[in-house]
Amino acid sequence: xxxxxxxxxxxxxxxxxxxxxxxxxxxxxxxxxxxxxxxxxxxxxxxxxxxxxxxxxxxxxxxxxxxxxxxxxxxxxxxxxxxxxxxxxxxxxxxxxxxxxxxxxxxxxxxxxxxxxxxxxxxxxxxxxxx
Numbered sequence: 500x501x502x503x504x505x506x507x508x509x510x511x512x513x514x515x516x517x518x519x520x521x522x523x524x525x526x527x528x529x530x531x532x533x534x535x536x537x538x539x540x541x542x543x544x545x546x547x548x549x550x551x552x553x554x555x556x557x558x559x560x561x562x563x564x565x566x567x568x569x570x571x572x573x574x575x576x577x578x579x580x581x582x583x584x585x586x587x588x589x590x591x592x593x594x595x596x597x598x599x600x601x602x603x604x605x606x607x608x609x610x611x612x613x614x615x616x617x618x619x620x621x622x623x624x625x626x627x628x629x630x
Contacts, residue, residue: 536592
């Protein structure tokens with residue numbers, strides 16, 4: 500019980516600090532401690548909702564939230580999650596772990612690459628017209 504509380508707290512902290520999805524961090528951790536892949540994916544949805552709401556509240560206070568963009572992401576996320584859950588239920592646990600590992604590896608490679616490349620405009624993310 501204390502292990503899970505600690506993991507939830509640590510992932511919530513990192514999610515709030517870096518803005519990464521809790522599921523991206525927590526699902527591999529749950530699998531690492533022996534939770535079956537399908538159970539880890541489904542159970543992690545609870546933690547995602549809590550940390551997401553908490554993060555939005557904290558960032559809203561700082562006026563960092565673009566609610567129009569967030570609404571579009573929310574709608575797409577709800578639709579995508581329905582399809583993802585259906586596809587995930589048809590996959591074996593090993594297949595889910597491999598897919599998750601490939602996604603984590605791809606993010607690591609991208610982050611590493613971005614550290615070595617200097618952008619043309621240091622104040623632009625390269626999306627949305629450069630603002």
